[in-house]
Amino acid sequence: MIDLAIIGAGTTGISTAIEAKNLGIQKIVLFEKGDSHSMTIRKFYKDGKRVDKDYKGQEVTLEGSIDFQDGNKESTLELFESLITSHQLDLRLHTDIEKVEKKDNGFEITSSGGETFMARFAVIAIGKMGQPNKPSYPIPLPIRSLVNFNANSVKSDEKLLIVGGGNSAVEYAYDLCKTNPTTLNYRRTEFARINDTNAEELQKVIASGELQTKLGVDIVGLSNEDGKVGVEFTDGEKIIYDRVIYAIGGATPLDFLQKCKLELDDSQTPKSSEIYETSITGLFIAGDIALSSGGSIAIGLNHGYKIAQEIAKRLKL
Ligand SMILES: Cc1cc2nc3c(=O)[nH]c(=O)nc-3n(C[C@H](O)[C@H](O)[C@H](O)COP(=O)(O)OP(=O)(O)OC[C@H]3O[C@@H](n4cnc5c(N)ncnc54)[C@H](O)[C@@H]3O)c2cc1C
Structure with missing residues (x-):
């Protein structure tokens, strides 16, 4: 006992x-x-x-x-x-x-x-x-290994999309944009849930142009684009990434x-x-x-x- x-x-x-x-x-x-x-x-x-x-x-x-x-x-x-x-x-x-x-x-x-x-x-x-929370739309089988919930598989120079608006997503984004072309996507325009340090770091990398953002738009779905990840957004734009990381809790x-x-x-x-x-x-x-x-x-x-x-x-x- x-x-x-x-x-x-x-x-x-x-x-x-x-x-x-x-x-x-x-x-x-x-x-x-x-x-x-x-x-x-x-x-x-x-x-x-x-x-x-x-x-x-x-x-x-x-x-x-x-x-x-x-x-x-x-x-x-x-x-x-x-x-x-x-x-x-x-x-x-x-x-x-x-x-x-x-x-x-x-x-x-x-x-x-x-x-x-x-x-x-x-x-x-x-x-x-x-x-980890997953998106509601399907992730096509051939690109599943390129759609992740942490940053452990990232290779240098891969074009990345980070999805999320909390501390985890923001921390991934401002770190990874130093080594990779990186975009941060959040469905809202304001990051209300992040701490002050992360807010400062985020501002720095956005201002310096190191981090791209796609804010105030959601993702409609993912597609397989010759072994890369096609991401379709609610604003009608479709962008191809090497890897997408969801950091949504x-x-x-x-x-x-x-x-x-x-x-x-x-x-x-x-x-x-x-x-x-x-x-x-x-x-x-x-x-x-x-x-x-x-x-x-x-x-x-x-x-x-x-x-x-x-x-x-x-x-x-
Ligand atoms: C990216 C990220 C950044 C963060 N940064 C910070 C930070 O800077 N500061 C901070 O204070 N917090 C931070 N957090 C939050 C913090 O990590 C969590 O609050 C903390 O880990 C919670 O601890 P826990 O022991 O309750 O759960 P966890 O740390 O999740 O531990 C649960 C453990 O249980 C094990 N387990 C699960 N299911 C079973 C099972 N059925 N049988 C046996 N074992 C099982 C798991 O393998 C795991 O080891 C962060 C979280 C994330 C995701």
Whole structure:
């Protein structure tokens, strides 16, 4: 019997485990489907990306023990790597959890490989980036490899279209335009959701002519143009790109939540109390997946701290 099972070894899951360990909780297991921890950072942050503690202007006072500060992708991964090592966390990689079910004596946790584990308490911290949002129109099969949801496959000099109006899209755009002919497409004309630093960087590259923009227009559809991506816009223009990157956020993994029998609200977010306990006693939800929108590393760290305190209290530690 595990005392505390944590599903997802992103920054929230890791923080929950660290805080729980600090409070004396003994048997903690961290399940991660990827081949390492912090898969969202590894997959979706460009190398060298600046990482802001107060992401999107959301000022957070850290409550727990983790000294997370502004840095970059590499320093952030290093911080969480060193925390896992120094706290000797039991991290089970390549373990894709399919569901968490309440049983008489705790929770049964089932992996897609058919393994089961029993735990007294469980925390779901699976984030939302396992399923990046996709456009509503079809992506023709021959060009699927050229239509991406992160910047990992970009080759130098490829003509790129970045789609989106949030911080991720803007960060991709102002970085990639230094190495590639790049256009940023957003359906609105104003970037209302980005932080001040990104707004400044964006202005610079637009003013210098390094970044092209196509604002206030949407995309109608994509076509295969001799192995390149044809993009048709609502203004009637059709432009051919080598690669298109959608940075339009992530979707709640509904399947998982339904299999766990969690009650959801109108925005498909699991209902939870002020201590992040779901509609099922002893089952907590933390980090991006606990929120209808927004979320940041620091917010997830505080969720982990609060949940660990509550579980330690219930275990009478
Ligand atoms: C491009 C981009 C830039 C960003 N920049 C910043 C920034 O500068 N500062 C900031 O504070 N925030 C930033 N964010 C937001 C930040 O990354 C998230 O808020 C944070 O990662 C949320 O942490 P989490 O642990 O809740 O979820 P995640 O980081 O998404 O971690 C979830 C983990 O769970 C694993 N998992 C998923 N499903 C399962 C399953 N079924 N079984 C087992 N494991 C599973 C995943 O592989 C992953 O490792 C950015 C996000 C993006 C996409």
